[in-house]
Amino acid sequence: xxxxxxxxxxxxxxxxxxxxxxxxxxxxLPEMLRLGRCRIGVAIETLxxxxxxxxxxxxxxxxxxxxxxxxxxxxxxxxxxxxxxxTARTLAExxxxxxxxxxxxAMIPYAFGSSDGLFNLGSALSFVQALPPGVYVAxxxxxxxxxxxxxxxxxxxFESI
Amino acid sequence: xxxxxxxxxxxxxxxxxxxxxxxxxxxxLPEMLRLGRCRIGVAIETLxxxxxxxxxxxxxxxxxxxxxxxxxxxxxxxxxxxxxxxTARTLAExxxxxxxxxxxxAMIPYAFGSSDGLFNLGSALSFVQALPPGVYVAxxxxxxxxxxxxxxxxxxxFESI
Amino acid sequence: xxxxxxxxxxxxxxxxxxxxxxxxxxxxLPEMLRLGRCRIGVAIETLxxxxxxxxxxxxxxxxxxxxxxxxxxxxxxxxxxxxxxxTARTLAExxxxxxxxxxxxAMIPYAFGSSDGLFNLGSALSFVQALPPGVYVAxxxxxxxxxxxxxxxxxxxFESI
Amino acid sequence: xxxxxxxxxxxxxxxxxxxxxxxxxxxxLPEMLRLGRCRIGVAIETLxxxxxxxxxxxxxxxxxxxxxxxxxxxxxxxxxxxxxxxTARTLAExxxxxxxxxxxxAMIPYAFGSSDGLFNLGSALSFVQALPPGVYVAxxxxxxxxxxxxxxxxxxxFESI
Numbered sequence: 001x002x003x004x005x006x007x008x009x010x011x012x013x014x015x016x017x018x019x020x021x022x023x024x025x026x027x028x029l030p031e032m033l034r035l036g037r038c039r040i041g042v043a044i045e046t047l048x049x050x051x052x053x054x055x056x057x058x059x060x061x062x063x064x065x066x067x068x069x070x071x072x073x074x075x076x077x078x079x080x081x082x083x084x085x086x087t088a089r090t091l092a093e094x095x096x097x098x099x100x101x102x103x104x105x106a107m108i109p110y111a112f113g114s115s116d117g118l119f120n121l122g123s124a125l126s127f128v129q130a131l132p133p134g135v136y137v138a139x140x141x142x143x144x145x146x147x148x149x150x151x152x153x154x155x156x157x158f159e160s161i
Numbered sequence: 162x163x164x165x166x167x168x169x170x171x172x173x174x175x176x177x178x179x180x181x182x183x184x185x186x187x188x189x190l191p192e193m194l195r196l197g198r199c200r201i202g203v204a205i206e207t208l209x210x211x212x213x214x215x216x217x218x219x220x221x222x223x224x225x226x227x228x229x230x231x232x233x234x235x236x237x238x239x240x241x242x243x244x245x246x247x248t249a250r251t252l253a254e255x256x257x258x259x260x261x262x263x264x265x266x267a268m269i270p271y272a273f274g275s276s277d278g279l280f281n282l283g284s285a286l287s288f289v290q291a292l293p294p295g296v297y298v299a300x301x302x303x304x305x306x307x308x309x310x311x312x313x314x315x316x317x318x319f320e321s322i
Numbered sequence: 323x324x325x326x327x328x329x330x331x332x333x334x335x336x337x338x339x340x341x342x343x344x345x346x347x348x349x350x351l352p353e354m355l356r357l358g359r360c361r362i363g364v365a366i367e368t369l370x371x372x373x374x375x376x377x378x379x380x381x382x383x384x385x386x387x388x389x390x391x392x393x394x395x396x397x398x399x400x401x402x403x404x405x406x407x408x409t410a411r412t413l414a415e416x417x418x419x420x421x422x423x424x425x426x427x428a429m430i431p432y433a434f435g436s437s438d439g440l441f442n443l444g445s446a447l448s449f450v451q452a453l454p455p456g457v458y459v460a461x462x463x464x465x466x467x468x469x470x471x472x473x474x475x476x477x478x479x480f481e482s483i
Numbered sequence: 484x485x486x487x488x489x490x491x492x493x494x495x496x497x498x499x500x501x502x503x504x505x506x507x508x509x510x511x512l513p514e515m516l517r518l519g520r521c522r523i524g525v526a527i528e529t530l531x532x533x534x535x536x537x538x539x540x541x542x543x544x545x546x547x548x549x550x551x552x553x554x555x556x557x558x559x560x561x562x563x564x565x566x567x568x569x570t571a572r573t574l575a576e577x578x579x580x581x582x583x584x585x586x587x588x589a590m591i592p593y594a595f596g597s598s599d600g601l602f603n604l605g606s607a608l609s610f611v612q613a614l615p616p617g618v619y620v621a622x623x624x625x626x627x628x629x630x631x632x633x634x635x636x637x638x639x640x641f642e643s644i
Contacts, residue, residue, distance in 0.1 A: 010503060017590040018639050020493060020534075022505065036280030037268060038302035039318055051503075107198060107500040113596030119197030122283030125302050130291035141199035141286050156501050157200055171342060178429040179478050181332060181373075183344065212342075268339040274435030317340050358602030359590060360624035361640060429520060441519030444605030447624050452613035463521035463608050479522055 001041040002128060003072035004029060005063065007087075008049040009080030011117050013109040024049040028110045029078065032121055040125065043072070052080025052087075052105075060090045067091060067101060074100045074128045078121075081105045081151055081158075084137055088146035092135040102128040104138045107156055162202040163289060164233040165190060166224065168248075169210040170241030172278050174270040185210040189271045190239065193282055201286060204233070213241025213248075213266075221251045228256060235261045235289045239282075242266045242312055242319075245298055249307035253296040263289040265299045268317050323363040324450060325394040326351060327385065329409075330371040331402030333439050335431040346371040350432045351400065354443055362447065365394070374402025374409075374427075382412045389413060389423060396422045396450045400443075403427045403473055403480075406459055410468035414457040424450040426460045429478050484524040485611060486555040487512060488546065490570075491532040492563030494600050496592040507532040511593045512561065515604055523608060526555070535563025535570075535588075543573045550574060550584060557583045557611050561604075564588045564634055564641075567620055571629035575618040585611040587621045590639050 006012065006027045013022045029044050047066060048059055067075055079087055084103050091101055104124035106117035124138040135146040139158040150161050167173065167188045174183045190205050208227060209220055228236055240248055245264050252262055265285035267278035285299040296307040300319040311322050328334065328349045335344045351366050369388060370381055389397055401409055406425050413423055426446035428439035446460040457468040461480040472483050489495065489510045496505045512527050530549060531542055550558055562570055567586050574584055587607035589600035607621040618629040622641040633644050 010500075015505075015591055015595055017493075018636070020505075022498075022503075032280070033302075035275060035277060036284075036302060037277045037300075037318065038280070039320075040302045108498055111595065111597070112498055113594065114196060116196060116198045118279045119193070119199070119283035122280035122302065123197075123287040126284040126287035126299070126304065127291060129304070130288060138287070139198075141194075141197060141201045141283065143287065143290070153501070157198065159200075171339075176344075176430055176434055178332075179475070181344075183337075183342075269337055272435065273337055273433065275433070314340070354602070355624075357597060357599060358606075358624060359599045359622075359640065360602070361642075362624045436518060438518060438520045440601045441515070441521070441605035444602035444624065445519075445609040448606040448609035448621070448626065449613060451626070452610060460609070461520075463516075463519060463523045463605065465609065465612070479520065481522075 001043060001072050002125065003070045003075045004042050004044045005066060005075065005077045006044065006046040006049070007052070007055070007063065007077060007079050009052050009078060009105045010109055011078050011106040012049065014111050022109070027078070028117075032110060032118055036118060036122055038125070040129070050080075052083040055080070055083055055087065060087055063087060064091055064094050067095060067099065073098065073133075075102070076124055076128050077101065077103045079103045079105050081107065081139070085146070085149055085151060088135050088137050092146045095135070098133050100128055100131050100133050101135045102131070102138050102143070103136070162204060162233050163286065164231045164236045165203050165205045166227060166236065166238045167205065167207040167210070168213070168216070168224065168238060168240050170213050170239060170266045171270055172239050172267040173210065175272050183270070188239070189278075193271060193279055197279065197283055199286070201290070211241075213244040216241070216244055216248065221248055224248060225252055225255050228252060228260065228262060234259065236263070237285055237289050238262065238264045240264045240266050242268065242300070246307070246310055246312060249296050249298050253307045256296070259294050261289055261292050261294050261297075263292070263297045263299050263304070323365060323394050324447065325392045325397045326364050326366045327388060327397065327399045328366065328368040328371070329374070329377070329385065329399060329401050331374050331400060331427045332431055333400050333428040334371065336433050344431070349400070350439075354432060354440055358440060358444055360447070362451070372402075374405040377402070377405055377409065382409055385409060386413055386416050389417060389421065395420065395455075397424070398446055398450050399423065399425045401425050401427050403429065403461070407468070407471055407473060410457050410459050414468045417457070420455050422450055422453050422455050422458075424453070424458045424460050424465070484526060484555050485608065486553045486558045487525050487527045488549060488558065488560045489527065489529040489532070490535070490538070490546065490560060490562050492535050492561060492588045493592055494561050494589040495532065497594050505592070510561070511600075515593060515601055519601060519605055521608070523612070533563075535566040538563070538566055538570065543570055546570060547574055547577050550578060550582065556581065558585070559607055559611050560584065560586045562586050562588050564590065564622070568629070568632055568634060571618050571620050575629045578618070581616050583611055583614050583616050584618045585614070585621050585626070586619070
């Protein structure tokens with residue numbers, strides 16, 4: 001059984017046709033897992049639905065606490081890409097290291113057709129099953145340890161440091 | 162660097178609008194990797210473009226031989242789902258076991274919008290990076306050792322045996 | 323109020339993931355009208371779900387009879403492209419000419435993502451509202467009178483004769 | 484031959500994956516016409532790429548002038564929905580009435596998968612061919628004369644007045 005914590009991010013953004021703005025409604029995770037015909041047991045829980053640029057220390061404390069309390073030893077977190085690495089560091093520095101935690105996200109909202117979200121979800125769900133305890137970021141088909149990655153803001157790509 | 166061998170299967174089927182039939186043209190792998198913003202080094206090679214129900218022993222011998230010759234120690238094979246397990250067995254029984262080989266496919270053609278292909282590709286590419294040498298089938302978000310899986314023809318789902 | 327008669331055709335074909343074959347289930351018309359945010363009053367009725375190459379004289383007699391009986395004076399018929407012109411001729415030769423009847427279809431199934439179906443539906447629904455009584459074929463953004471059109475089998479395009 | 488003037492609007496908005504904002508690049512009209520297998524002769528010209536809430540009197544004067552100068556007697560204008568009716572009124576009040584001008588747009592960007600854009604384009608292209616001279620708004624599968632329509636901001640639907 002894998003625990004999935006949803007925190008928002010580009011992954012789950014939608015287009016509001018009345019206001020013309022991007023916003024959050026419900027997570028697309030269940031629909032994406034159906035599309036991927038995923039048969040792993042997962043328990044999905046939405047912790048927050050926010051842009052990761054707006055994520056506060058208090059929000060991160062919630063994420064840490066929920067990861068700590070989770071009965072599952074394998075945890076996937078969907079997260080905005082802008083501060084994904086920062087949340088990974090917070091988790092690594094405050095968590096006991098007996099769990100495998102993988103953070104992932106998307107550059108294009110899933111609802112927008114040409115999204116990398118489904119690829120990233122398949123990738124992150126696989127890494128979280130296969131890797132030993134630790135905190136990781138899974139993006140661009142790769143998996144980085146939390147202290148060996150940064151998002152390149154010019155290219156939109158996650159790279160090793 | 163990961164070697165990707167394309168053999169066809171539902172993954173790459175297209176709709177021929179002049180004949181109204183399903184057929185193969187080129188593989189969609191490069192386009193899918195672009196969509197997933199994949200930054201792993203991959204070398205894609207099309208070995209054949211066939212329905213896996215039509216795959217012969219000679220075809221499987223080609224796949225085995227190309228896996229043996231490949232310089233890369235991590236190999237992903239896209240394959241029709243109907244005989245994917247049979248090809249996995251052939252590879253396991255004839256290959257020296259120093260390589261990680263993952264077979265994957267799709268239940269719905271990638272070109273048809275509601276495909277599981279992108280999810281499966283992200284999943285398989287991750288398992289092939291993370292797992293020790295061996296021959297595996299990655300479907301439905303799971304990864305099975307070659308001799309512990311079968312496709313359930315009624316449900317279309319891969320399951321443990 | 324516009325009457326829509328569904329007869330099948332590429333428009334409504336789906337991919338059966340268990341058999342790997344193309345087949346019919348329910349029509350996609352209601353979903354397509356929702357996507358198009360269509361606000362015209364329509365009454366949709368499925369007369370048959372067949373490939374138009376398999377349409378018999380008896381099937382065409384049903385279509386003629388239902389068009390004749392319909393209370394609405396504006397009728398849209400979704401139809402396979404291969405014999406669309408033949409059905410149009412049957413309608414023109416047997417119907418009293420007080421109704422506007424437009425036949426349309428698709429070269430790619432709506433369910434396959436890159437379909438011309440939504441464009442054709444928007445087009446046909448508009449022509450059926452705007453044109454005087456007669457029998458027409460609406461394809462490729464154009465509208466042809468029933469006796470001035472043929473499908474070019476090599477190009478898949480409807481053209482004037 | 485139909486003249487198509489592009490002015491921007493939701494129709495052509497895209498998601499900028501580096502900034503996370505909606506913005507304009509090139510128009511999707513050629514791609515949409517290809518998808519619709521449209522075989523009407525069209526000449527596409529981009530006059531501006533703006534949100535219709537930002538359209539000024541000077542912008543509208545450009546549109547009027549280009550419609551006046553156009554050699555074609557049938558003109559389609561893609562336009563943001565918020566002030567589409569206002570531009571239609573400007574055209575109706577300042578143009579000599581010998582041309583058929585149809586304005587259309589979309590509630591969801593074409594690039595976002597679940598768009599009404601392709602349906603609306605098929606609809607508008609058909610009305611512009613079939614209707615007598617005048618200025619019209621084609622949305623929701625309907626076609627309204629310029630002085631008999633308003634956009635309902637609560638429902639996002641165009642309705643008769």
